[in-house]
Amino acid sequence: MTAVWRVIVTHRNYLIALLVPLLILPLPLLVPTQEARCGYVIILMALFWCMEVLPLGVTALFPVVLFPLMNIMDSTKVCMEYLKDTNMLFIGGLMVAIAVEHCNLHKRIALGVLLILGVRPALLFMGFMSVTAFLSMWISNTATTAMMIPIAQAVLEQLHKSEHETSPAGRVAESINKAFELQEAPSKSDSSQETQTQACATLLLFLPLHPDNGHVLTVEEEEKLKDVKQLEEEKHLTFCKGMSLSVCYAASIGGIATLTGTTPNLVMKGQIDDFRKNFGCGASASMKAKQKMAYRVIKDEHKKLGPMRFSEIAVTVLFLLLVVLWFTRDPGFMPGWATNVFNKNGKSYVTDATVVIFISLLMFLIPSEIPTYLCRNRAQQVQQQDSTRQTSVLPALLDWKTVNQKMPWNIVILLGGGFALAKGSEESGLSVWLGSKLTPLQNISSPAIALLLCLLVATFTECTSNVATTTLFLPILASMAQAICLNPLYIMLPCTLSASLAFMLPVATPPNAIAFSYGKLKVIDMAKAGSVLNILGVLTIMLAINTWGYPMFDLNHFPVWANSTSAASCK
Incomplete structure (x- = not known):
């Protein structure tokens, strides 16, 4: 029976x-029906993603096969969903992150952050989450996560390296390494006695020494050091998982705060505008000592980097230029450069993806070093021209070989699969069918309606994109609210915010996919943490909309702009 179970597992x-x-x-x-067929595909892919039966990118390709076979969408339309504007934004953001890592700028930033914030875990989490949430209020969540995750991972790697060097296991390993360096191979002229003496000395060098008093470790002590090292690695892995989740979750939460922070908020604004148009107008002493030692090592490592090289300066300038262009493209509270320059018939043709791909292209063109002929006088230039020595071509800040090795192409396909699912839900009529099933909610209280709908949207957005979820649900929710004489904002606003609570699956939102692509997380890790955060997020939204949300948006009254013939009796 055991053998059979082992084969099954x-x-x-x-x-x-x-x-x-x-x-x-x-x-x-x-x-x-087409709705049931599309539901079958969504359920199948969700289960395969949760149980990791196949690689996530492979599962994301299911719509390419199943949607045409089930007459939901033709193959051309399905395939077009796999390389949309958001995917290009994802690729461009990671290219910038790869350039930062390629020129070793991430190590300088990581060490600088550690020197400023210190090495206490609480301060690191607070610092990275605060910066990420603030940036995501103004630029896209995807771009913010793509910028912050590599920096956070570099900080943790440097911290782990520093703690390892100051730990007992690290000092023992260092002693062993020094012992290996001291041993020399015997020469042919050595006598037999000298060879035996050196062999004994070499044998002693192989034995691990206690870091404090230098005596040879016993088997028990060596086992204890192995256990300590294993605990350090497990602690580091847990810390990396927590930091990755913190950064991607902070990006999603921060985007909720402003109108332009995340696309679902803009979708709600567009729906409201159309709706008005349509219907009217403390640590221990030993821990502190350990942190001081780690801080000292970090400070020494930072000094070893020396002054910034040209490649680091160039990438930093391009990085800052990217952030400025993202900030000023379309701020929302004032006209941006994209709306003033690249505008036709009231429509801007430039998106965040355009900006980041432009910066990425510049990184393939700008050399990583200053050409030597720019630093020489005229006589030296003439001498160089007359010489027969060949001048080597300076490498660019970024090359395709590096990008191809470090780019997680499977995540690009994963995002495309999410977009294909959203489009299939729209084409099959599954979203409309779901909306029609919400009409009986008029028989229950308003807070219960909002709570159930928020939970539904938060669950649905785990399998589809946030934008698709709000685009599909908001018109249905607005019509339902109008039919039951409920202020549409009371339903639309919390559901829009709930659409950004996509914390459970890598495919749920691009920030999750970026965090997952770094290999520290498993789907079950994100699902366990995200499920709790989803519930807390929905409860927080319900608290806000039922307290200060009422006077802020005048939710006690049915607005005039929501009146129509079917809602003429609403007061």
Whole structure:
């Protein structure tokens, strides 16, 4: 029985891949509609993503096969969803992050952040989350996460390296390394006695020494040091997971705060504008000592970097230029350069993806060093021209080989799969069907309606993009609120904010995908942390909309702009 169970566990992915499609197959067979077929695909992909039966990027390709076979969408439309504007923004943002890492600027930033914030975990989390949330209020969540995650990971790696050097296990490893460096191979002229003496000395050098008194470690002490080292690695991995989740979650939460911080907020604004148009007008002493030692090591490492090189300065300037262009493209509270210059018939043709791809192209053109002929006088230039020595071509700040090695192309496909699912829900009529099932909610209280809808949207947005969720749901929710004489903002506003609470799956939102691409997280890690955060987020939104939200948006009254023939009796 044990052997059979071991075989089942070993081949569980094959069994799941075979059984799951068969178990949910009755859905499209018993309900032969396009809505049921699209629901089948969504459920199948969600289960495969959660259980990691296949690589996430491979599962994201299901719509390319299943949507045409089920007559939901033709193959051309499905494939177009896999490289949209958001995907290009994702690629461009990661190119900038790769350039920062390629020129070693991330190490300088990481060490600088550690020197400013210190090495206490609480301060690191607070610092990175605050900066990420603030940036995401003004620029896209995807771009913010792509900028902050590499820096955060570099900080943690440097901190782990420093703590390892100051720990007992690290000092033992250093002693062993020095012992290896001191041993020399015997020469042919050595006598037999000298060779034996050196062999004994070499044997002693192989034995681990206690870091405090220098005596040879016993087996028990060596096992204890191994356990300490293992605990350090586990602690570092947990810390990396927590930091990755903190940064991507802070980006999603910070984007909720402003109108331009995240696209769902702009979708709600557009829906409201159309709606008005349509219907009217403390640590221990030992820990402190350890932190001081780590801080001292970090300070020494920072000094070793020396002055900034030209490549670091160039990438820093381009990075700052990217942030400024993102800030000023379309601030919302004032006209931006994109609306003033690249505007036609009231529509801006420039997006965040345009800006970041432009900066990325510059990194392939700008050399990583100042050409030597620019630093020489005229006589030296003439001498160089007359010489037969070939001048080597200076490398650029970024090259395609580096990008191809470090770019997580599977995540690009993963995002495309999410967009394809959203488009399939729209084309099949699944979203409209879901909206029609919400009409019986008029028989329950308003807070209960808002709570149920927020939970529904927060769940739905885990499998589709935030933009698609708000685009599909908001018109339906507005019509439902109008029909039951409820202020549409009371439903639309919390549901819009809930659409940004996509914390459970990597495909749920690009910041999650970026954090997941660094390899420290598993789907189950994100699902466990995200489920709790989803519930807390919905409860916080409900508290806000039912307290200060009422006087702020005048939710006690049915607005005049929401009146129509079907809502003429509303007061």
